[in-house]
Amino acid sequence: MRKDLMDILACPMCKSELTLKVDEEDGDEVIKGSLTCTKCNEVYPIDDGIPNLLPPDLRKAAEAQSS
Numbered sequence: 001m002r003k004d005l006m007d008i009l010a011c012p013m014c015k016s017e018l019t020l021k022v023d024e025e026d027g028d029e030v031i032k033g034s035l036t037c038t039k040c041n042e043v044y045p046i047d048d049g050i051p052n053l054l055p056p057d058l059r060k061a062a063e064a065q066s067s
Contacts, residue, residue, distance in 0.1 A: 009051070014039050035051055035053075
């Protein structure tokens with residue numbers, strides 16, 4: 001995920017600002033990390049450079065289907 005996307009991303013649950021936590025990066029690309037909502041505190045993972053912004057219930061259902 002490119003760091004400059006932070007300017008346009010918002011929490012899908014409450015539409016508030018997200019903060020970025022970087023665990024692994026390559027230049028301006030975040031490879032692994034998370035996005036946390038500043039209002040509702042929901043955490044959205046970033047894996048392989050792709051932010052998963054599905055709401056929590058849909059994310060759990062998708063993870064259950066893929067395993």
